Amino acid sequence: MPSLAVVGAGAVGLSVAWRASRAGWSVTVHDPEPMRGASWVAGGMLAPLTEGWPGQTDALELGLASLALWPEFAARLGCPLMTRGTVVVGVDAADAAELDVLAGWLDGHGREVARLTRRELRAAEPSLAQGFRAALDVPGDWAVDNRALLAALSTGVSVVAEQVHDLGALAADQVVVCAGAASGALVPDLPVRPVKGEILRLRVRPGALPPPARTVRGVVHGRHVYLVPRPGGLVVGATTREVGVDREVTVGGVRDLVADAEAVLPAVAEYGVVSVDAGLRPGTPDDLPLIGRLDDRTVLATGHGRNGLLLAPLTAEAVLAELAGTPRDDVACARPGRFT
C-alpha cells in the first residue's frame, strides 16, 4: 500500500486524507494543533456566489465546481448542509451600489439572484433590522457546520500532533502540503501569507429573537459582516487584517463585529458570547489557491484564503488525480507554477 503524509489537519488536509484513504493510500496527517486552525475558527460558508466579484471568474468557477461536490461529500460524512441560501443586505447607498454590482455580475453569469423589497425581506427574515437600502436573495450559496465537518473528517484518520519542520524527514512515498497559512514555512518562496480574521460564536438566549434562517451577509458602511446560523446559535465574522502571524483577538475587532452584526440583526445584543477566536487564512497574490504538483514527491494544496471549506472536496479530488498522474483541467487556474 503506498503511503501518504498530509501536512495540515484542517478542512483541506483532512479531506485529502479521507479521500486518499478510500483510494487505498496509507495516510498519516501531521499538525501541531490538529483541527484548530482556520477551518476551526471559520464560519462555515460555502459561498462562491456572494464571495464573487467582477474579474474573479476563475474563483467563481472553482467554487461552483467544488460546491457541486458538496451534497454527496456532506452526505457521506453525515454532516448536513444548510441549503436555504444566503441573503445579502446593504445599509447605505454605497453599500446598495455594491450589491448592484454583485447582482449584475451574478446575472451575467446566469446565476440566480433576486432583489428583495423591504416587505419581501421582512417576510423572509423577520428578525433582521429594517430600513436596508438594498437586499438580495442568493439561493445558491450554502453553509455547513465547520466544526462538525472536521470531527466527521477526522474519524478513523491517523493524526500525529507534531510540527513538521522538514518535508524530507517524513517517511512517506508522497507528501501533500495542506498547512494553510503555515505552508510558507515548509516550502521556500511559496506565495502564501497569513490574513488574520476574528470571529464570534454566540448562543441565542431564552427570550431573544431567533437568528435568521439563512446565512446573512451585510455590507455596513463599506465593511463586510456575515451571520451564519447554527442550532441555538449564531456565528458572526469576520475581520480581515494583514498583520502577519497574529492569532490574538483584539478589542477593536470585537467592537467592529458587534457593531456591524447589530446593524444587521439588532437582537444579537441579547445573545450570549460563547467564544471569540482569531485565525489565519492562507492568502495568495491572486486570491486563488495553490493546487498541484511541486516536485516528484510533493503536491501542494494550500492558499485557499477565505474558501478552504468550500474548496475542500474539489481540492481532494484534484490532489488524488495528481497523485494518480492525471491532473484535472478544472483546477488549472490554481497550478502553483503560475507565479514562477
Add this chain to the structure above:
Amino acid sequence: MPSLAVVGAGAVGLSVAWRASRAGWSVTVHDPEPMRGASWVAGGMLAPLTEGWPGQTDALELGLASLALWPEFAARLGCPLMTRGTVVVGVDAADAAELDVLAGWLDGHGREVARLTRRELRAAEPSLAQGFRAALDVPGDWAVDNRALLAALSTGVSVVAEQVHDLGALAADQVVVCAGAASGALVPDLPVRPVKGEILRLRVRPGALPPPARTVRGVVHGRHVYLVPRPGGLVVGATTREVGVDREVTVGGVRDLVADAEAVLPAVAEYGVVSVDAGLRPGTPDDLPLIGRLDDRTVLATGHGRNGLLLAPLTAEAVLAELAGTPRDDVACARPGRFT
C-alpha cells in the same frame, strides 16, 4: 482543636478560613467551584471613596476600616497593593456634575480629593482620552490583583469542591456562610440577591499605548466603567444587571464595556482580549453586608455586593470576634438582624 466549616471559597470565605486557621481553628472550606465566583471575576478595586455617595456613610466607614487593614493583610499574603490611587473622569456635563457631588461629599468627610485640570490629568495619565469635562484624583483608593490574592489565601487551606445543600449536614462545631450570591439557597429568607456583572480582561499588545498607572473610573454619559491596570494588561468592568442567576456574558454587555472603555482610553481598541467573564455579586436591600451571628452554630459573612475584596480583612476579623463571643461594634451596621 475546635472545627470550623466555611461555606464559600471566595475572597471573604478564604479570608475567614485563613484568619481562623491562624487563630487555632481546624478549618474546612466548601465550594462547588472554589475561587471561581465573584471574587475571581472581579476587577480588584479597594475603593471605599470612589464607590461612595451621599447617604452611604456606613458603607464608607466600613470600607475605610477594612482598607486600613489591607496593607498588613496584603503584606502577610505577599500580594502587593497598587497604591497610586484612583482617577475619576466625567465625559459630559451631567457626568461632571456627578463628580462634583462625589468630590463634595468626600471633602465633607475630610477625605483627600483633588480636582484635576486637563493639563494635570494629561501629565498624570497621558494615555487617557482628552476633552473630559471633569477629572478627580482620589489617592486613598487602591487596587489588588484579586486572582493573585485568591491564590495566596488558598495556600494551605483545606478546600472541598462540593456543593453544600444543608448546613446541618456539615460536621463542624461552627459554620460560617460566605457563599455570596448563593447564600440565599442555604439560609431561608436571607435578603441576598444576585447582581450580574460582566468584565473584560485584556492584554497590552506590542506597540499599543500603555494602560494608565492608576485605576481609572469613568462616568460616560451616565454609565460607569472602571479600568484597573495589571502587569501587561488591563481589567475593564463592569456591567450591572438585575437578571437573577445568569452567568453568561452577553454581546450587549461586551459592546457597552468596550464603548465606555474606549471613551476613557482610546488605545484599548488595540489591546488583546484575554477573557470575558460574568459573575454574580451578592446584593442586599441597603447595600451593606450581612456580618454576624445567625444562631448558636452559624455566623453569616455575605452580601458584600461590589465590595467583597475590600471588606474581606475586616469581615474576617469580625467573624473571628463573633466566634470568640466578642462581636465588634465597628460592624454593627452590618448585623443580619436589621432586616427582621
